[in-house]
Amino acid sequence: LALLVAIVGPILVPSVSSSDWTYRALVFLVASCPCALVLSIPLSYFAGIGKASKSNILVKGGQVLDDLVFMKKAVFDKTGTLSAGVFEVDQVVADNPGELLQLAASLEQYSSHPLAQAILRANTLPLLPMNHPKEFAGRGISGQYNQQTIHLGSSWYMAQHQIDLPETIWHGSLMHLAIDGQYRGTIELKDQMRPTTKSTMQALNHQGITTYVLSGDQNTTVSEMAQAVGIDYAYGQLLPEEKVEKLKELKTQLSPKEKIMFVGDGINDSLVLQQADIGVAMGHQGADISIEVADMVLMKDDLSQILEAMTIAEKTRSIVLNNIILALVTKAIVLVLGALGYAPMLLAVFADVGVTLLAVLNSLRILR
Numbered sequence: 001l002a003l004l005v006a007i008v009g010p011i012l013v014p015s016v017s018s019s020d021w022t023y024r025a026l027v028f029l030v031a032s033c034p035c036a037l038v039l040s041i042p043l044s045y046f047a048g049i050g051k052a053s054k055s056n057i058l059v060k061g062g063q064v065l066d067d068l069v070f071m072k073k074a075v076f077d078k079t080g081t082l083s084a085g086v087f088e089v090d091q092v093v094a095d096n097p098g099e100l101l102q103l104a105a106s107l108e109q110y111s112s113h114p115l116a117q118a119i120l121r122a123n124t125l126p127l128l129p130m131n132h133p134k135e136f137a138g139r140g141i142s143g144q145y146n147q148q149t150i151h152l153g154s155s156w157y158m159a160q161h162q163i164d165l166p167e168t169i170w171h172g173s174l175m176h177l178a179i180d181g182q183y184r185g186t187i188e189l190k191d192q193m194r195p196t197t198k199s200t201m202q203a204l205n206h207q208g209i210t211t212y213v214l215s216g217d218q219n220t221t222v223s224e225m226a227q228a229v230g231i232d233y234a235y236g237q238l239l240p241e242e243k244v245e246k247l248k249e250l251k252t253q254l255s256p257k258e259k260i261m262f263v264g265d266g267i268n269d270s271l272v273l274q275q276a277d278i279g280v281a282m283g284h285q286g287a288d289i290s291i292e293v294a295d296m297v298l299m300k301d302d303l304s305q306i307l308e309a310m311t312i313a314e315k316t317r318s319i320v321l322n323n324i325i326l327a328l329v330t331k332a333i334v335l336v337l338g339a340l341g342y343a344p345m346l347l348a349v350f351a352d353v354g355v356t357l358l359a360v361l362n363s364l365r366i367l368r
Helices: 002-012 018-031 035-054 062-069 078-082 097-108 114-122 155-160 197-206 219-229 240-251 267-275 288-293 304-340 345-367
Strands: 057-059 071-077 088-094 131-136 140-145 148-153 173-179 182-190 210-214 233-235 259-264 278-282 296-298
Touching: 018 304, 018 345, 035 057, 035 062, 035 304, 035 345, 057 304, 062 071, 062 259, 062 278, 062 304, 071 078, 071 240, 071 267, 078 210, 078 219, 078 259, 088 097, 088 114, 097 114, 097 140, 097 148, 097 173, 097 182, 114 173, 114 182, 148 155, 155 173, 197 210, 197 219, 197 304, 210 219, 210 240, 219 233, 240 259, 240 267, 259 267, 267 278, 267 288, 278 288, 296 304, 304 345
Parallel strands: 071 210, 071 259, 210 233, 259 278, 278 296
Antiparallel strands: 057 296, 088 182, 131 140, 140 148, 148 173, 173 182
16 A cells, blocks of 8 residues: 555646655555554453463463353353362161161272262271272262172162162252162262352353353252252253253354353363363362363362453453554554655654554553
């Protein structure tokens, strides 16, 4: 365009000298330099990421900040995410509770699941050697002792092995035990919600974001928990692959511009984290694979950090747009004035270097 001004200008307006048109072209060239945009936009995102890191939030890229601005659905895992993930045995329903807890703990010694660790802590008797232990992720575990097959797991797991359970209304997380296909008792475990779970859900709902919980626990337990903390929709008794399908279903309900977030902590959550537009992992208690695949990591395991990240994202995007408008409007004015011969070179330098400095300083406001 500057070359066009230098060549076409003298032809269209011959009354102005060629040297004057050359000067105007140079003014045009200097003013049109895109330094303000090239420097300020990436710097704004770097500042946003830096601000998040100061708040113990690891954000893996500027795109994550943009996606947070357009988030319309927030999906949460239950155990270890909404709850603290530290279970305690509440009661053991069996003819011989101590023996049942011993058998359960003897199986759970081969598992790293939070429920397994709680059962191991509650057991006071020596662990028994189990043959051929086999774990079914998120559902249950089986093994053999004294030539008897022992199953320990959820209601779904028992149904899969054709083991009938008593018609009892249970609360909390449950682990049923059966020997040779015969039901022997149930271990009921309770978990505590994180202190900021309810306030975070309320804040998200207030901002028009629909909240969901996806869990492997029984439906009644998940529904009661969702109602207690203010989550809009609850889905229980889901396998890891079923969580992925449910998330994909929720994504289809959004427009291309709208985004969905999933927050989880366990190894089984890694597949869902990869499918979400914004995958968020717990940094302290979260599994390594979840932290690796997540787009954002809450280093303090505090759900309110999501709200803080959203605030940072909004501010970052606002400053990016401010910088774009500042640069384009200033340059457009100087370009027009320069082509008409009303802008000196000093004004062109301001439109380039001056606006760049202003945009950079504006970007640094994010860090405050």
